Amino acid sequence: MKDGTREDYLLLEEKEKPFLALTAARVLDELRRAGEVTLEGYRITRLEHGLQSATRAERDGADLDWIVGALLHDIGDGLAPQNHDRMSAEVIRPFVRWDVAWVVEHHGIFQMLYYAHHYGWDRNARDRFRNHPCFDNCAEFCERWDQSSFDPDYDTLPLEHFEPMVVEVFSRKAYDKAVLQEGYVSRLVA
Template sequence: MTDPRTVSFTQMKDGTQQDYALLEELEKPFLGMTADRVLDELQRAGEATLEGYKITRLEHGLQSATRAERDGADIDWVVGALLHDIGDGLAPQNHDRMSAEVIRPFVRWDVAWVVEHHGIFQMFYYGHHYGWDRNAREQFKDHPCYDSCAAFCERWDQSSFDPDYDSKTLEHFEPMVREVFGRKAYDPDVLREGHVSVLTGSDTL
């Protein structure tokens, strides 16, 4: 006997409208727990040191977010700063892009763009030590988010490796994470495609 809570197909092309209505219904609780999974991943980052650094991955995110909040940044920027390296655990070679995809459905487009590109912008501070082009970010010099990404890296990312910095706790940022991931995914009113916001508020540059 077929379980009424299980689809009828073994190949997706054979699925019925009823099957996909069932899957949509069953997926809702999972989608609703996205913030929990993000917070769990941050907790795991607290158990993994950044090899050679003085702090954990979690502490780096907390420092970045704390600096953003103290700069007067809005919730999208603060959560972006908190989660800008969340992809590091599974995708260390392209963590910036993975991190951006985690937040992209729920934050302004410019915040997602900055998180997606912060890796190449961050190379400005160390790339020359490896024989890389530290100015590789100049390929984006005409992009409207160039200045935002440069400032994000200067003020909140490259500066946040200090074991003595008085970061706020993950519990402090948890309500912000839940608010952002509680938004309707890909809501145009949230994404505001083409709008460029300053890092210290939501006004246009």
């Protein structure tokens, strides 16, 4: 790489454009793969969980970034189950507001409130983030959209409903400051 010229890298940049333009398609493919497996003990697939979370977010009046964040909050689970929250956040981070990415990145530790005590773990581990400006949003995200979205009888919207939203978000310019809005904390619901 160190021997590459400016012309080499401009050529590579141009050649990468078609691949980058297919990011939304790859994300949607990963979601579909998540629908092929129901983990032992669960009554719905990871895809159904994401769809249910996004459906709840949309019905609560959340905006596009929150809906897509809810849909994709566990997208990293297939490859990185022990740190799926951070991996999921990295998938969406270039394309959504920073607070949405922060919530997705930290939802795993916030979810421990509901189950950690059953394993002898600290269910209040999230308290180390108590002074973070996104703490309340993350707690509410988990309460409203994540922990409640394992219901096989919930009237969940299909993936086709959310596909245009995923395409819209991943069509944005990556790391656009106008999109990321660093430091701004949005409302979870309208």
